[in-house]
Amino acid sequence: MYKPLFFEFPQDAGTYQDIVNNVMIGPAIKTSVNARSLSDATTDYYFPAGTWCSLSFMKSGIFQPLSQASFTSSCSMGAICRMGPEIRRQPLMSINSWQT
Numbered sequence: 001m002y003k004p005l006f007f008e009f010p011q012d013a014g015t016y017q018d019i020v021n022n023v024m025i026g027p028a029i030k031t032s033v034n035a036r037s038l039s040d041a042t043t044d045y046y047f048p049a050g051t052w053c054s055l056s057f058m059k060s061g062i063f064q065p066l067s068q069a070s071f072t073s074s075c076s077m078g079a080i081c082r083m084g085p086e087i088r089r090q091p092l093m094s095i096n097s098w099q100t
Contacts, residue, residue, distance in 0.1 A: 021044075
């Protein structure tokens with residue numbers, strides 16, 4: 001279920017700004033669109049206090065606290081995970097691992 005960021009962080013005034021680009025999926029995953037328009041070179045995203053990390057980079061062990069981040073439109077922000085809640089992930093599989 002998609003919901004605005006302020007549903008998870010009601011006391012944080014920053015979460016009430018730009019609710020289109022600040023969306024949560026459940027209690028732990030924040031996702032956003034890459035840009036407001038195709039001509040935008042960057043898009044700003046708000047992150048409440050805490051530690052957040054990219055779901056695509058979780059396997060590498062890079063965790064960085066963020067308060068506000070700016071991503072280029074060529075960089076896919078994808079989904080950002082909030083540290084704390086448990087997120088179960090399926091093991092990575094190569095296409096060659098399928099057997100019939």
